[in-house]
Amino acid sequence: MPPIPLLLSAGEASGDMYAARLATALKQRLDVAIFGMGGPHMRAAGVEIITDYAEVSVVGITEVLKRLPSLFRAMSRLVDEAERRRPPLAILTDFPGFHLRLARKLRPRGIRNVYYICPQFWAWRPWRVNLVRRRFAQALCIFHFEEKFYADAGVPVKFIGHPLVGNVKPTMTREFFCKKYGLEDGDPIITILPGSRRGEITHHVPVLVEALVEIERIMPGSYGVVVAVAPGLDSKKLKAMFPPQWQVKFIDKDTYNALAAADLAIVSSGTATVETALLGKPMIVVYRLSPLTARLAKPLVRTKFLSMVNLIAGRAVVPELIQQEFTPQRVATEAGNLLSPSKEGRQRVEEMLRGLEEVQRLLGPPGAVERAADEIRKLLNAVQSNAK
Known part of the structure; x- marks a missing residue:
């Protein structure tokens, strides 16, 4: 028999990483031919990339409008390819603005949709959970508090834990890292993760450059x-x-070692904050959207915190500087507090590290991707049994 076709889709860098690991786990369990939307990680995992996520990766309400032609082209390619290959399942990774619409198009074609890495609808526009209930056969969530949110809305849901747990590890000592990249081992190191999208780089880097000047002052x-x-x-x-x-x-392709060597990380809000937490590193979380997007989005937000670390903990473990609070002066002040050799500075860092240990515990045990693959295998077997 020919391999079973499966559609797997991711729309940005972290989703590409998670989906690639899932593709590997699925191939270990099933004879499948996986195709879809993704990037370098999925391609390296043997997924046939129909459209690259670089065409559609965008954040912000107003920013989406500029990319509409690319979004429509990517959607059309995926739907056309799904019609041609007839996969029994489509596994869609986060990226809800695109994937909710793709699911709506795939479902009438007899394709069952699985949400791998559930969208954070509990944080903003929570009514969209009803679209997940109507369009998805299964949802796989990665945060412990999400399972109840989705289950209460009638979504068939399973908490699998976070895919990063057990996978975020340095491969070299700080001493070796410093030697490799020409850094002084005895000096404090500030590692900056400015974002993964072009819009994030545009909004974040000028402020971070000014912040470094202020830190030096x-x-x-x-x-x-x-x-x-x-x-x-x-x-x-x-x-x-x-x-x-x-x-x-x-530094390219060495993020975990760059974080592990750091005395302080300044991190764009998102998956990178979870990676930093898993490495147990003090951090400042930053984020800025365009002013218009921020004004449009503000009434839709339903959470006290925006950084994943604070959301998981349910309290302010790390400083988060969002929108107008993300200024060179605020970044420099927070950096000075966390890098200070004073008793107060050491106490602040110790308190943050205790909070990060709590976050690590709440992220669940290792093996999330394997648990996701097992759930998808069960659903695929059920779909195939019903088709006989």
Whole structure:
């Protein structure tokens, strides 16, 4: 028999990473031919990429309008390919603005939809959970508090734990990292994760550059600055946004080691904050949208916190500087507090590390991807049995 076709789709960098791991786990369990939308990780995992997520990856309400033609083209390609290959299941990874619409188009064609990495509808526009109930046969959530939210709305849901647990580990010592990248081992290291989308880079980097100037002013001395370049970003273009005389180290494909070596991380809100928490590193979370998008989005937000670390803990474990609070002065002040050798500074870091340990516990045990693959295998077997 030929391999079973499965559609697997991810619309941004973290989803591409999670979906790639799922593709590998599914291939270990089933004879499948996986195709869909994704990026470098999925491609490396043997997924046939019909459309690259770089065409559609965008954040913000107003920013989406500029990318509508690309979004429509990607949607059309995926639907056409699904019609041609007739997969019994479509596994859609987060990215709700696109995937809710794709699910609506696939369901009437007899394709059962699985939501892998449920959207965070509990945080904003929670009424959209009803669309998941109507369009998806199964939802797989990665945060413990999501299971009740989706179950209460009538969605068939399973908590699988976070896919990053057990996978976020450094591969070298700080000493070796410093030697490899030309850093002084004895100096404090600030590692910056400015974001994975072009819009995030545009909004974040100018503020971060000014913040580094301010940090140097209030904390004179020698320290290393590392910028971890997300997959899909052009490191040369990113480097050009920093003053050429600065000794900033731009690092590709080595984010976990860059974080593990850090005394402080400044991190764009999103999956990277969970990775930083799993490595137990003090952090400042930052994020900024365009002013118009922020004004439009503000009435839709339903949570006290925006960073995943604080949401998981249910309290303010790490400082989050969002929108107008994300200024060079605020970043520098928070950095000074966390890097201070004073008793108060050490106590602040120790308290944060205790909070991060709590977050690590709440993320669940290792094996989330394997549990997801097992659930999908069960659903696929049920679909095939009903078709006989």
